[in-house]
Amino acid sequence: MNRHALLIGGAGFIGSQLAKILLSLGYKVTIVDNFSRGKLEYLEEYKSSTELKVLNFDIAENSECEKAFIEAKENADITEVWHMAANSDIPAGVLNPAIDLKDTFLTTFEVLKVMKKFNVKVINFASSSAIYGDFGDTMIHESIGPLLPISNYGAMKLASEAQISAAAEDFLDRANIFRFPNVVGVPATHGVILDFINKLLFNKNELQVLGDGTQQKAYLHVSDLINAMLLISNRQISDKVEIVNIGPYDKGVTVKWIAEQVILRVNPSAKIVFGDGNKGWVGDVPKFNYSTEKLRSFGWSPNLGSEDAVKKAIDQIALQLGV
Ligand SMILES: NC(=O)c1ccc[n+]([C@@H]2O[C@H](COP(=O)([O-])OP(=O)(O)OC[C@H]3O[C@@H](n4cnc5c(N)ncnc54)[C@H](O)[C@@H]3O)[C@@H](O)[C@H]2O)c1
Numbered sequence: 001m002n003r004h005a006l007l008i009g010g011a012g013f014i015g016s017q018l019a020k021i022l023l024s025l026g027y028k029v030t031i032v033d034n035f036s037r038g039k040l041e042y043l044e045e046y047k048s049s050t051e052l053k054v055l056n057f058d059i060a061e062n063s064e065c066e067k068a069f070i071e072a073k074e075n076a077d078i079t080e081v082w083h084m085a086a087n088s089d090i091p092a093g094v095l096n097p098a099i100d101l102k103d104t105f106l107t108t109f110e111v112l113k114v115m116k117k118f119n120v121k122v123i124n125f126a127s128s129s130a131i132y133g134d135f136g137d138t139m140i141h142e143s144i145g146p147l148l149p150i151s152n153y154g155a156m157k158l159a160s161e162a163q164i165s166a167a168a169e170d171f172l173d174r175a176n177i178f179r180f181p182n183v184v185g186v187p188a189t190h191g192v193i194l195d196f197i198n199k200l201l202f203n204k205n206e207l208q209v210l211g212d213g214t215q216q217k218a219y220l221h222v223s224d225l226i227n228a229m230l231l232i233s234n235r236q237i238s239d240k241v242e243i244v245n246i247g248p249y250d251k252g253v254t255v256k257w258i259a260e261q262v263i264l265r266v267n268p269s270a271k272i273v274f275g276d277g278n279k280g281w282v283g284d285v286p287k288f289n290y291s292t293e294k295l296r297s298f299g300w301s302p303n304l305g306s307e308d309a310v311k312k313a314i315d316q317i318a319l320q321l322g323v
Helices: 012-024 040-048 062-075 090-093 097-117 154-168 192-202 222-234 255-266 291-298 304-321
Strands: 004-008 028-031 051-056 082-084 122-128 175-182 181-186 206-209 219-222 241-245 272-276
Touching: 004 012, 004 062, 004 291, 012 028, 012 082, 012 222, 028 062, 040 051, 040 154, 051 062, 062 097, 082 097, 090 154, 097 122, 097 154, 122 154, 154 175, 154 241, 175 222, 181 222, 181 304, 192 206, 192 255, 192 304, 206 255, 219 222, 219 304, 222 241, 241 291, 255 272, 255 304
Parallel strands: 004 028, 004 082, 028 051, 082 122, 122 175, 175 241, 181 219, 206 272
Antiparallel strands: none
16 A cells, blocks of 8 residues: 655654655655744755645644644545654743643644544654653663653653553554654754854854753754654554654763854854753753663664764754855
8 A cells, every 4th residue: 555644743854854755765745734833945845746745734723633634635545644743942831831732742632533533543753852851870761760751841742652552552553652862954943053053143252051061962863863763663563552762872962062063163263151050941851871772673773973963963054044
């Protein structure tokens, strides 16, 4: 059967790149996005493809979610959902938890309800390392617990995973839950690199860093992330729910190192000014030790480690901003 992916949040950073790869693999793709952060211009390159349809709906609203499925089905039966929509501004969700309730959780809740109604039984879900909370130096593998997220975003991603698990007991044939680390590349819509370059464009002499710069995290290039998701989603397994940490094989890089690399690319004479404490904002996990052992056991390896992924993304995002 020809595969037809309903790609929710497909006009955003990761979704737009995933759409490109799915089309190149011969899928029909229907993108649904409310364009709160996504942009049509990110789909420019392949918008004339006869295999692509783009719909503008808010998936957190039941009636709009249903309309999206109805219009997508006019194209062909939907074989799988790729759910990439969420609020990607974590500090905004801390200030107003309703943002994460709606865009991070209710999108999942409504999608599952409508999938059941239209008999769509496969979901691929973009979860996050944020569901783990702060485990300090402890190695975080998929079965660690208890899970105590420290941001509303992480809490609503964890609630989404739980809702998917319940749906698997009810009607799903397969749910792939991908726990992403920090993902970098273009078109950047948010994140530390975009933030730093924008700050330097505003004040070329000084880069203000949130926190003391010691936060250390793993960064994965979007091209490696998509390879890993496709590999996981195509594996034959006996369980209905597959949960996998996706990430590079290293311990990551510090925010201080990223700030230095950004300055080198944008304005080497700029001064870096650090804030206080090892958290950039409420809900920021200062350090984590991410186990990718399960993913490695599938024979996957990234092309780029954290350092190279960040360096490549700095260059790509600088070009995106015309620097
Ligand atoms: N980029 C990362 O570092 C990272 C890390 C962990 C997890 N994730 C997850 O990966 C997914 C994709 O992230 P991204 O970086 O591409 O973010 P993004 O903000 O660029 O993309 C999300 C897309 O979802 C859309 N959207 C949001 N609410 C919607 C709604 N109610 N209805 C329809 N569309 C809606 C936005 O317009 C946007 O196009 C998200 O679920 C995110 O939580 C990303």
